[in-house]
Amino acid sequence: xxxxxxxxxxxxxxxxxxxxxxxxxxxxxxxxxxxxxxxxxxxxxxxxxxxxxxxxxxxxxxxxxxxxxxxxxxxxxxxxxxxxxxxxxxxxxxxxxxxxxxxxxxxxxxxxxxxxxxxxxxxxxx
Amino acid sequence: xxxxxxxxxxxxxxxxxxxxxxxxxxxxxxxxxxxxxxxxxxxxxxxxxxxxxxxxxxxxxxxxxxxxxxxxxxxxxxxxxxxxxxxxxxxxxxxxxxxxxxxxxxxxxxxxxxxxxxxxxxxxxx
Numbered sequence: 001x002x003x004x005x006x007x008x009x010x011x012x013x014x015x016x017x018x019x020x021x022x023x024x025x026x027x028x029x030x031x032x033x034x035x036x037x038x039x040x041x042x043x044x045x046x047x048x049x050x051x052x053x054x055x056x057x058x059x060x061x062x063x064x065x066x067x068x069x070x071x072x073x074x075x076x077x078x079x080x081x082x083x084x085x086x087x088x089x090x091x092x093x094x095x096x097x098x099x100x101x102x103x104x105x106x107x108x109x110x111x112x113x114x115x116x117x118x119x120x121x122x123x124x125x126x
Numbered sequence: 127x128x129x130x131x132x133x134x135x136x137x138x139x140x141x142x143x144x145x146x147x148x149x150x151x152x153x154x155x156x157x158x159x160x161x162x163x164x165x166x167x168x169x170x171x172x173x174x175x176x177x178x179x180x181x182x183x184x185x186x187x188x189x190x191x192x193x194x195x196x197x198x199x200x201x202x203x204x205x206x207x208x209x210x211x212x213x214x215x216x217x218x219x220x221x222x223x224x225x226x227x228x229x230x231x232x233x234x235x236x237x238x239x240x241x242x243x244x245x246x247x248x249x250x251x252x
Contacts, residue, residue: 024149075218075225076225107127
């Protein structure tokens with residue numbers, strides 16, 4: 001099985017999730033070898049959660065899983081690009097379609113994104 | 127000045143470069159605080175080269191610089207998305223438009239990308 005170079009970053013590679021249809025960059029997460037294997041085997045994006053220190057099947061609690069339509073690997077094999085169909089229409093736990101909903105304008109950070117759901121209704125008021 | 131959270135990864139954040147016009151993901155690199163500052167000040171993408179351990183003005187030797195059209199930051203401020211106009215039409219040192227010119231098809235890694243220049247003519251035969 002083809003594998004990214006997990007050695008460069010202590011067992012992890014950055015993985016970009018991009019919307020397969022529209023091309024919007026949805027999020028960046030990290031994969032370890034297990035997440036890579038599960039993603040290839042299942043066709044559903046799996047990552048490694050650095051904050052929870054565990055394998056992370058994206059969307060397992062929210063339902064907003066990512067169906068993987070294409071996997072690309074970069075020229076030095078240390079980064080992965082997943083082209084995905086984003087279930088539920090939003091990748092971000094805040095309810096925005098993309099995690100990159102903040103744009104820098106001069107010295108300001110401005111919200112510029114489409115909010116698909118209210119996180120309170122998805123995860124409860126926490 | 128707005129800053130990404132450089133503390134999470136020992137002074138670095140991943141930075142995705144995406145083609146401003148077509149939406150193609152061109153490359154992923156890393157930025158430190160200095161690269162971030164220079165990018166904002168100059169409008170030209172600067173990164174931190176982990177292999178050379180130095181500030182890296184992308185395209186300084188090849189001429190293939192990246193004019194930054196938009197900067198986005200993700201929901202937890204630990205990743206940056208640059209929408210760029212790629213001078214010379216190719217981001218990858220191998221001459222491909224995008225560093226992600228390798229697609230995984232089953233158990234095979236297949237080249238699927240547009241080669242814009244021959245690296246021998248750009249950098250010499252090294």
